[in-house]
Amino acid sequence: MAILLLTATATLATPAAGSDKLSADLNIFQAIFLGLVQGVTEFLPISSSAHLKVVPEALHWGDPGVAFTAIIQLGSIAAVIWFFWSDIVTVVTGAFTAIGQKDYRSLEFQMAVGIVLGTIPIVFFGLLIKIYIKDFDHSPLRSLGALACASIFMSILLGISERIGRRDRDLHKLKIIDGMWMGLGQCLALIPGCSRSGATLTAGLFLGLERAAAARFSFLLGIPSITLAGVSELKSALETGFSGVSVVSLIVGTLSAAVFSYLSIAWLLKFLQTNNTFIFICYRLAFGTAILTAVAFGGLIN
Template sequence: MDAMQAFILALVQGFTEFLPISSSAHLILPSQILGWPDQGLAFDVAVHLGTLLAVVVYYRRDLWAMTTGAGRGLVERRMNPDLKLGLLVVLATLPAVLGGFLAKDLIEHQLRSAWVIATTTVVFGVLLWLADRAGKRTRGMDSMGVRSALLIGLAQAVALIPGTSRSGITMTAALALGFRREQAAHFSFLLSVPVILGAGLLKIVDLVESSTPVHWGYMALGVVVSAATAYVTIVFFLKLLERLGMFPFMVYRLILGGALFLWLI
């Protein structure tokens, strides 16, 4: 991997992590189609750290409120809205953690193929649009409960399959449950914090155990570019979400999936 490839991959990661179009698919495809070398563990850690920084900075007030809400709940020994939201985020994260632990080998060795990505890109793109079209879009974050969080969390576990899109399927589930678009995206992005953090920590462990040399310059480039791109993407996606809806993302996914099938055939 050279500097230009590192820059492009970091740009792609930052741009696609929070859009409902699957970042994993876009990072796998360059090696599958263009013959680029695998970016390696160190670079994976870097771009995950970059996108994590972006979402933490953007939602710093929400994350701080959940942290202080947990402290108040422990002191006062009673539930409060911020503590409740934090607990729901934890609950919705558990299915993905369990699924990743149980299906790690299957995902890494059997499902990281262009055929799988093409199929999931199309199927889950259509489901996203159907949920957006059919959903009532009346519920706010205050109506999020255990059942809703658990169902969204189960959907997030499916996103372990490459091409599904973690943000896409969690928003699909939230929209199908009747949440407004902005609220669906809000909860989806909050869920990304523990998921990206957990994935990054696992990759760091693998990196420490690996003997592969680390190119610190490429890592720094990956962090900076992915963080800046992801932050800008979050800002503009949330501003345009109500106006655009999910139709453009379905169209993009259909075009991408269709192009992949044509290339594979």
């Protein structure tokens, strides 16, 4: 699939003569397609940031811009909150009830505290990056070669977690310490191409959680960090403006991201109940290798 996306797209979009790439102005089809890419890759353990950078480049659409990617990410945020709304209400109300009854061993209290403590590391290190790396969006870490290496590295790490993880604990055996460790793993998502869901799922498997339980808690743990990141990127986008992107494209891209995010969450949770993560391990390895190959032969510009 990765090779198909990167090399077999010339018939879909060919650069105009005398131009290196098409304008970044997005039509409706492109907005819907990029919304699909955002929705599918945000929650599958394959990295949305990598795909949103590589796919438009491979299709010669140009960079859709920070504003567009920030706005359509709101669709993914809405989808995960929508999907897990009952879980969110249960955890929050259950945690307050546990505090009132001093029942600190309750599952809801353990999950709530685990999510709060697990969110602190990525917020802390994210702020450090904002403060000390002023132009992080154009740093070498965001080059295609770096994205490819991150994808390959995470495929290996996920493979190791599949190999040595016990997978003998379900969601009801979750502890505060699990949230803290998965929160530390989530910090890998600050490296473009690593994947937030991939990093937390991998951490959950290392901790001995069942695949579906690790994925479900990964999504719940990710709600605060995804929301904070989305709001931060939206703020930056509003400051820089929306040049090259129409309001209609923004709307359809966001709706597309919301729909496909919801579907990908539902599919992944069901898939992991009876399957391992081997398909994602292979995909990430192929994706990273395809990028490096395309860069090496001039198909993509690093």
